[in-house]
Amino acid sequence: MSVTEKLNGYGPLAGIKVVEVCTYVAAPATVRVLSEMGAEIIKVESFAGDTQRTQGPGFGCELTETEDPTIDLNNTNKNWVSLNLKTEEGLTILKKLIADADVFMNNMRTGALEKLGLDYPTLSKEFPNLIWAQMRGYGEFGEFAHSPGYDAVCWAARGGVSGTFPEKDTAPAIPPQAFGDYNAAIMMAAGILGALVNKLRTGRGDKVVVNLYHAAIWAGGIGLVAQQFGADYPKSRKSVPNPFNNTYKTADNKWLYICQPEYNRYYNDMMKIIGRDDLVDNPAYCTIETVKQNDSQHEVINILEDGFVHKELEEWLSILAEWQVPSQKVFRFTDILKDDEAYVNDALRKVEYNAFGEHAITTTPIRYANFGDPPMILSKPIGYHTAEYLHGLGYDDEQIDALEEQGVVKCWHGEDVPDVIFKSQRQAAGEAECKW
Known part of the structure; x- marks a missing residue:
C-alpha cells in the first residue's frame, strides 16, 4: 500500500500529485511541506539514493538498512521509486509519472536537466498544465547561474549570515547545517501553492524558481536597508541601536534576551x-x-x-x-529538546526507531483548523514503492523483473517496513483529534 492510501485523504492538498527528483535538503524539504499538507509524493531516486542518505555517520548516527533519521528530516509521507534516468526506458517511466502529476520538483543543474529533456521548456511544451519547480543555489542569471550551491556557501557565506550574526570582531558564525535550506523550503512551498491556485483558475502550469542566495537576502532585509543608513554589521552587543533589544548575563552565568x-x-x-x-x-x-x-x-x-x-x-x-x-532565556538545542512548549504545539514530535529508540523530529510549522496536526510516516529504503507504481502504470510482474534485470529500475526486496503513523503529543494523549 502506498503512503498516500494510508493517509486516507488527509489535508488541503489531498488529490494533488508531486513528482520529486531532489537530493540533500532544501528541495526535498519543500516537498515534505507539501506532503504534510496531504499531497501524494513520488520521490524518484537513483539506485544509490538521495545523497542525504550518506550523511548520517557525519552526525554520529549509524544507519541501518531500513532506518535513517537524517533522511527522515526532509522526507516524511513520501512514496519511494528508484529509476535509472540514464536509460531511455527509465526516462520514459519518469515521463509517465510526470504526465499524471501536478508538480515536478527538482534541484538538478540546468545542464543536466537539458541533457535529460527535463528542463522547463521541454516539459512545459509536453505538459502545459505542469508546475515545474526548481530549487537553486544562485539565481538563473549572472556569473554564478550554473554554479553548484549549498546553504553553507550560498546562504550563510554569500548571503551575509555568517558575516553579520557573530559578535563584532570575532570569527564568522557557522550556522547549523541546512538552516538556510529549511527557510528556502518554506519559500518554495509558498511559490508552488501560488502556482497551484493559478492552475485551478486557469488550467495552466508555470515555472517556480527559488534560490538560496535570494532567500538569505530577503531574510536580511532590515539589516540591508539599515546598513545603507549607517547601521554597520556585524555589531557588538555593547553598541546595539536599542539597549532594550539585547542580551544580558545573569547571576547564574546564563544569558537573557x-x-x-x-x-x-x-x-x-x-x-x-x-x-x-x-x-x-x-x-x-x-x-x-x-x-x-x-x-x-x-x-x-x-x-x-x-x-x-x-x-x-x-x-x-x-x-x-x-x-x-x-x-526569554537564550536557548541552545539542548534546551529546545527538553522544552514542553515545542512538543505541546507539535514543533517537535517523538518517533520510535527499532535501532535507535525514541527521538524527536521536527515538523513543518503550518497548521489548518480543518485538518489538525498532520500524520507522519517516516522514510523508506530505496525503491520501496517502485513495483507498486509500475503496476499502476500498467507494467506486470514479468515486465518489472525484466526492467530490474536490465538496470532500468530498482525495487526493494527486503523486509516490509510498516507504515507507522506517529502522532503529535496532544493526539497521542487524546487531547486533539486525528483527522486522518
Whole structure:
C-alpha cells in the first residue's frame, strides 16, 4: 500500500500529485511541506539514493538498512521509486509519472536537466498544465547561474549570515547545517501553492524558481536597508541601536534576551526593574534620540548589565513577565529538546526507531483548523514503492523483473517496513483529534 492510501485523504492538498527528483535538503524539504499538507509524493531516486542518505555517520548516527533519521528530516509521507534516468526506458517511466502529476520538483543543474529533456521548456511544451519547480543555489542569471550551491556557501557565506550574526570582531558564525535550506523550503512551498491556485483558475502550469542566495537576502532585509543608513554589521552587543533589544548575563552565568522596541515609552520601567530609580527621567538616557546623538548606547548597556547580573535567570524571567517585558532565556538545542512548549504545539514530535529508540523530529510549522496536526510516516529504503507504481502504470510482474534485470529500475526486496503513523503529543494523549 502506498503512503498516500494510508493517509486516507488527509489535508488541503489531498488529490494533488508531486513528482520529486531532489537530493540533500532544501528541495526535498519543500516537498515534505507539501506532503504534510496531504499531497501524494513520488520521490524518484537513483539506485544509490538521495545523497542525504550518506550523511548520517557525519552526525554520529549509524544507519541501518531500513532506518535513517537524517533522511527522515526532509522526507516524511513520501512514496519511494528508484529509476535509472540514464536509460531511455527509465526516462520514459519518469515521463509517465510526470504526465499524471501536478508538480515536478527538482534541484538538478540546468545542464543536466537539458541533457535529460527535463528542463522547463521541454516539459512545459509536453505538459502545459505542469508546475515545474526548481530549487537553486544562485539565481538563473549572472556569473554564478550554473554554479553548484549549498546553504553553507550560498546562504550563510554569500548571503551575509555568517558575516553579520557573530559578535563584532570575532570569527564568522557557522550556522547549523541546512538552516538556510529549511527557510528556502518554506519559500518554495509558498511559490508552488501560488502556482497551484493559478492552475485551478486557469488550467495552466508555470515555472517556480527559488534560490538560496535570494532567500538569505530577503531574510536580511532590515539589516540591508539599515546598513545603507549607517547601521554597520556585524555589531557588538555593547553598541546595539536599542539597549532594550539585547542580551544580558545573569547571576547564574546564563544569558537573557530582552526585546522592548519602544525605548522611550519603557525607559523608566526598565530603570525601575533593575533597581535604578535614580535614573528615572534622566535626560541623558531617557530618549533613544539623545542616546543615539551622544553615541551613549554602551553607557546604557553597562547600566543594564550591572543591574541584571545581581539576580538569577529564573527570577528575572518572573520579574520581567510581571512588567510585561518580552524576554526569554537564550536557548541552545539542548534546551529546545527538553522544552514542553515545542512538543505541546507539535514543533517537535517523538518517533520510535527499532535501532535507535525514541527521538524527536521536527515538523513543518503550518497548521489548518480543518485538518489538525498532520500524520507522519517516516522514510523508506530505496525503491520501496517502485513495483507498486509500475503496476499502476500498467507494467506486470514479468515486465518489472525484466526492467530490474536490465538496470532500468530498482525495487526493494527486503523486509516490509510498516507504515507507522506517529502522532503529535496532544493526539497521542487524546487531547486533539486525528483527522486522518
